[in-house]
Amino acid sequence: MKKTSSFNKVLQYATPYTSKLFFVGFWALFLAIVAALRPLLLNLTIDNYFISAKKETNSIQQQFESFMHYFFEGNTSKENLELLVVIMFVILLLEVIAQFYFVYMASWLGQDIVKDIREKLFTHLSRFKMKYFDNEPVGKLITRCVSDMENIASIFSQGLFMIVSDVLKMLIVLGFMLIINWKITCIVLLIMPVILLATNIFNRKMKVAFNEVRNEVANLNTFIQERLTGMKIVQLFNREKIELEKFKEINEKHNKAWLKNILYNSIFFPIADIISSITLGLVVYFGALFILNGDTQTSVGQLISFNMYIAMLYNPLRQIADKFNVMQMGIVAADRVFEVMETNVEVQDFGTIQAKKLKGNIQLENVHFSYIAGEEIVKGISLQVEHGKTVAIVGATGAGKSTIINLINRFYEIDSGTISIDEIPVHNYTLSSLRKEIAIVLQDVFLFADTILNNITLFDSSISEEKVQDAAKKIGIHDFIMSLPNGYHYDVKERGVMLSSGQRQLIAFLRAYISNPSILILDEATSSIDSHAEELLQKATQTLTKDRTSIIIAHRLTTIINADKIIVMDKGKIVEQGTHDDLLQISNGFYKKLYDSQFVTEI
Template identity: 55%
Template sequence: MAEKQKKIFDVSLFKRLLNYIRPYRLIFIVSLMCVIGLAVFSAARPYVLKMAIDSNIKPRLFEGFMPFIVAMIGLLILEVICQLLFIYYASWLGQSVVKDIRVKLFKHMLKFKMTYYDKSSVGVLITRAVTDMERIADIFGQGLFMIFSDILKMAVVAGVMLYINVKISLIVFVTLPLIVFATKIFQKYMKRAFEDVRTEVSNLNSFVQERVTGMKILQLFTREKTEYKNFTKINERHKKGWLKTVWYNSIFFPIAEFLSSLTMAMVILVGGYDIVSQVPDTTVGDLVSFTMFIPMLFRPLNQIANKFNTLQMGMVAADRVFKVLDTESQIDDRGELEAGHLNGHIKFNDVRFSYVEGEEVLKGVSLDIKAGETIAIVGATGAGKSTIINLLNRFYDIKSGSIEIDGTNIQKFSLNSLREQIAVVLQDVFLFADTILNNITLNNPDISEEDVVKAAKAIGIHDFISSLPNGYHYNVKERGVMLSSGQRQLISFLRAYMTNPSILILDEATSSVDSYSEQLMQDATDKITEGRTSIIIAHRLATIQQADKIIVMDAGQVVEIGTHQTLLQKEDGYYRNLYEVQFLNAEAV
């Protein structure tokens, strides 16, 4: 890794990036032709001017002068056309390539295991998908083609200079190695500086995203001043990263400009002396053309350094994006069976699982849930209740054992078909910044508004939705902030019901709602659990007393199984202790 960091330019990474150009080969070729045209036409103008001066202006001859003027205007028009086409198509190519990479990246991220998101910063991922992508686009719009254009222009200009006057050309070429050396050193340090900048940008995005999301907590605990100080420190590091690049630029460009001016002075001195001394190899046209050629030779060299900065930033961004693309964190989806509608007979056979290596969360759990049963899972926080739900949906892969539905290992089902048959209502309901209707259907074209209204009436929440402004078209804003916790839960109940699942899971779905919403949810629960296997996870035992079976968990193991009444009859039983804590103490109060 250290060796890779020392590279000024990663060729393998660049080749990988160029693979995305293949679908746009024609545009690439057009851009390349424009680059060649720019180099040729721009170098031809000073040469035509030299010929006009030596043939007509110096001897003061009008005859034959107009063709030179027409040629100059023609070359200028061709150069402008090439410049216009180059800027448009190079930028178009960059945006098209970035579109393809961004789509591929997002598709790749959609398939990541939950473990990846557990360990990754949301702000960093947003930076990869948005900001870094724009830097990659700059590789084509401002970096790659511009560098090639500058190099080609320098080569053509150097060739024409040698053709016109070897002696003066050699004077110009003496200073070129100095600028090339300075450019190489500049590129080396700028690459390191840009890597620091990209790191600080990611840190800044991550910090801001987390604090904006958790703003209510910051204000509740009066942490505004502390977080302001933390933000100031991060912003200071971000500023220092950018100032480092500014410092390198402030050193390099004055040196390059000084060398260019010094070369111009040497050319005028030597060329002027030759003209005054009437040396036949040097003409006034040579001297004038060289005053145009020198900026054409040195300015691109300076610009190469500047464009290389853009290229380096793009390459650093591409490296970070490709690292996400190369991340192997996907659930094995080689199942060939389509789940279809399931009966819902679920079996856990000695299942072991850990989020962190060596720290088992489930320690040989075995369960047998009959089709159509409503079962409840209870236990203290960290007992492994929600983990069972995550494994059933295959958000994570188990360490050992097996999970079966209707006698088939769930790994044999394709992921999409399996998850389509399982609906989950979570405690922390996530709603998108969209209408209630779109949050229920998730933009599924097969579900009409009429279907949603009919389903809402069936489970008893139509009146609640109709009471909101614009009803089903009410925009709940980001994360559903315009609704209460209970209202969000009701929306999630309807969303689950609309999928007509074979298996329904309610994960702490009524743990933090008011009594009115809880009654609505209880009525909705009775409706949507009817005729399908249902798993209810709850701390509040009042919501699960009518379950066909209650599974009690502790420290990753099943410690008791039975109905509410049978479990209460066990002396010193785990469930009985839970019940007494929640109810008998409450009655005493």
Template identity: 55%
Template structure:
């Protein structure tokens, strides 16, 4: 989607934003009727004031004066009440719409391919889902409806002016095109400025989030001064974007104020001459009413310029949000088979895959895992081991070939049932800022007793109970309150509790202490018995008992067989084994 920066008003984005109003037709109708009533009540005030001055000031009718002052007070009170309803409903409508938009956007993002998140800034996505959508609320509450109300008020004022005295009305309306032209220029400049502000805000959010998440690396490599300098530069760009906006405001509003004051002077001058002239029907009350209406005409115009900026910021934000909405990055979820469980027969047939086009990671690999077997995959970093896990779970689509489970292509299964039957323990364990229990069950219907029973079966119950509050211990953001080994144990229990048909361990013991490794090894031996399991590991000592070991190098399978067979062959696996044990002896 292209950003129409040169347009002050983007009808296509406006139409899409207004499409979200259909669920709130009653609120929209109330806001619209309130805007019409505000316009009518606004012009009633100067007309009443004219009548009071021309009728009761000269006749000195105190009773009549009091009655009409009370009528004017009633009109003012009515205007206050209608304005309250208008502002409340307009803003309520705005926040109701962004609630719907945010839910729809989040649901849309939940189903994106992993490749989308691989190439998208987390900070920018957060900005789209939070800040930009918040700005859309202002589009409705502070922008669109306020502009409609002001335009209706201006229309009512112009009609009333022409009806009362068309000559003085022409004096006022002669100045109007000048202000309208200045307003249009102002809006064009502001849209470009607001686009720059949103861009710089997204860059700032992304930078801060990334550096805060990686603060350990920043401090470990003494990058504090460098990162501060980079932040200063980005922050300065953000400031400059806002300063440009302030400059346009500083020019526009004083110019409009001068034009308004000149117009009032012309009305008083011309009206005064008409009152003095013989045979003229112009009255003092009429001149005062015109001065009042000229203010009512120009003040909304000034406000419209400001509110139009809010409208534009909402549309710029809408453009960015709709870019995410329009992103087609979903796995083709056309599978219809709802698997309640797998026997565990997995087969890769001539599978080719690349994260980046024409840069293959897997170059036509074929292998199979029989039900109940434990298959280990080893190889150097970048050989394609972890990619296999991503493909079994359909986080990415293969370029060609077939991946099947129980003799059916994984594309035939529903995504939900496929992933529900495959449990994965990753090397980099992600834990939410919740209790250990919630991180294990992930809101599934598994009782605490069942979790404790599973923990005892695989031998990690005592470890959990040694923590403060046991299973209710809050691990904080990303599990920072636990060591890497402890996080692995929690992830292992999480996989075990899900009762999977296929268990996958991705480098699950590559960066943990020997005690945790022993716990995981014992648990691995227990839960992989008679269950289809795939183990990816650097430490060859952890896969000696595997039924089959697949050796990969540069996206190809170079060897496969049992531990003993591969050692006997004295090939790639034998060399890996020798290198690891020599390194272990040397250390």
């Protein structure tokens, strides 16, 4: 099956805007016609009011002029000259109005189309598996959503419709030139293949150049985004000079890509100017010869009008080449955007059961999972978490603890086995309802650059500020929030940098509590915080886990001593499970070693 080009895919998004397309086409045609009338009116003015003893001919032009003479009552009075000048002014005014509406409607249409594509891209990205974001640089995706989108918009605002308008103008101009004087027009047409060939070569070269430019822009965005995000590490380890050298290398590649683009422009446009000047010279030369040899179909007014027509014919060719540059950049950007949009890594959401007020009985049966094929992280795990119970999972780094909660939420798809909640496989639930019933508090809390209130409610209009305050009081963090400037309306800035790690954790606990989940998961939520914050978090944890199925992944064993069951993992397998007291009784056991090592260290 033939693959649809990115250009055609972009055009498909214009289907809902057929009325705007019609008006853009109308103004493009109207603009071409009124623009071509100006030189003709100038021709008539010069031949009828400035050149005396005009000879009678039977040319098509003379027939048109006879009509004009009839309109002006067959004389050359000053009043009719003034009237002709007024008509020329009106034509010019109409051209300005047509130009305005054409450009405005084309740009408006382009922005509407890009708005639709951008929304579809963002929706598509929000459904991707976490594995995709593990492998793709954030800077690259930002480039696709922002700068590439603007380049797609330019296909309409500065590319396609401008080219259509220019082609219409050229065809109408050629028609007028043939009507006025076909001999001189033939001279112009003999030169046109040269500039058309040059334009074709230029466009092919520019497509390759623009593709290289977009690659380097994506690399540049990725590098800058990562370094700005990790600036603390860069400065902490005195990496400024090293990172600067890396940046210079990437920036140099970006510069060279653009210089290639500039080189092609620098070659093409002077060539186009030379060809235009040669054509004009030939027209003047042969036109003068025709007049001197007594050719009655050639006049001075025609030569002057042809001077304007050649500019109107060749300038669009030059501009078309320039607009093809814009088109090429837009199409290359569209290639990249549609590559992401056609990437099929969405979490499959074929479930039909709504997960509402789950009991929270979780069961894993012989679950296998690998991030990379052939490298299993979870190796045949089976476990059960009963309704209302608190289960803790402990183990060394890389044992597969966090992977378990990612699989329960279906951030990743298991390789084999079954994960069930309330005896129903998780893939039978609709994805949105399943995740609504599960709340997770991570070790690395992410807060948006907004108020505390909005970070808690996540713009859910059904959650009032009073409800948030009541919840904060129940888990014991209301006083902490009210101690901040503006309280619940305190702006935490990007990633919550205005708060300490412990304070961010408290906000995350409140965000989880306010959603009233059936299942609560705490992933290292109490690690790396001060004692005061830990005290608040312990109280919040007790409130959150009460009568609710809870899974706690913990590094500090003191936080999970009272768990109903403790699962000990090592290298992707469950090696021990039981209560805290039961596990301590296992001689030389994994849990006992972990417990002893922590308490020995603390002593």
